[in-house]
């Protein structure tokens with residue numbers, strides 16, 4: 001489900017089935033880093049959207065969190081807060097989706113699971129090849145959700 | 156002096172209200188147009204979209220078929236890719252099922268759960284459907300998978316808009 005009123009209405013009726021949050025992490029940089037950080041933000045945003053579409057009955061895709069390049073450490077503290085609030089709301093599992101490699105080295109400090117995917121150059125692709133590239137990437141991430149749920153449900 | 160000031164303020168009030176009114180009208184008009192436009196536009200939903208699948212290539216094994224069409228969502232036009240699971244049933248008729256789980260809308264896939272071969276499986280809450288789309292009792296979905304109406308033209312499969320199946 002997405003963070004839009006119709007989906008949230010559906011969520012409120014079926015909250016017991018929804019236990020997973022997806023939070024995209026979007027780096028923002030100006031100057032030299034502008035092009036790269038926008039590409040990363042675009043890529044992980046589209047990827048998150050695809051995953052939501054696959055798993056919409058069990059996940060909530062939260063609005064992505066933008067942060068200035070280099071401020072990851074202070075964001076970690078905020079994310080702890082997020083995780084607490086989400087867990088209280090029944091979202092006991094959090095997936096962070098990002099194309100920013102900076103999170104890789106901070107992975108162990110995150111409560112939720114980090115899904116890092118390098119951003120691929122989408123700017124010169126037509127719609128169809130864009131979609132197939134993104135789907136290929138999403139397919140690599142999908143088993144990670146299934147595995148997490150098997151763990152959680154003890155199947 | 157004071158009388159002059161009051162009248163100037165009044166003057167400003169009047170003019171500003173006037174401008175505000177214009178502004179409000181300016182904002183409202185496009186909003187009304189946006190709200191009404193999609194309804195007035197011809198409904199493209201009845202149309203069929205060509206898939207890349209040749210009818211002769213359809214087997215008894217459900218196969219994933221993606222097809223893309225333009226969708227007008229309110230005033231926003233976008234390309235949408237839909238997926239269908241397509242196969243021929245025992246009578247040789249084509250069946251094209253929607254992959255959208257009738258429980259809460261996750262995407263189901265054919266034959267992906269090892270414990271439940273030859274069924275459609277929903278990874279979200281382990282919903283199951285038989286090959287013909289019937290929901291397996293005891294799993295969360297309460298209805299059968301929707302079905303796409305189809306047409307065949309020049310040996311190519313065309314799919315319409317997924318609909319719930321009438322018969323139980």
Ligand code: FES
Nearest residue numbers: 057256259277282
């Ligand atoms: S969404 Fe498919 S079983 Fe719940």
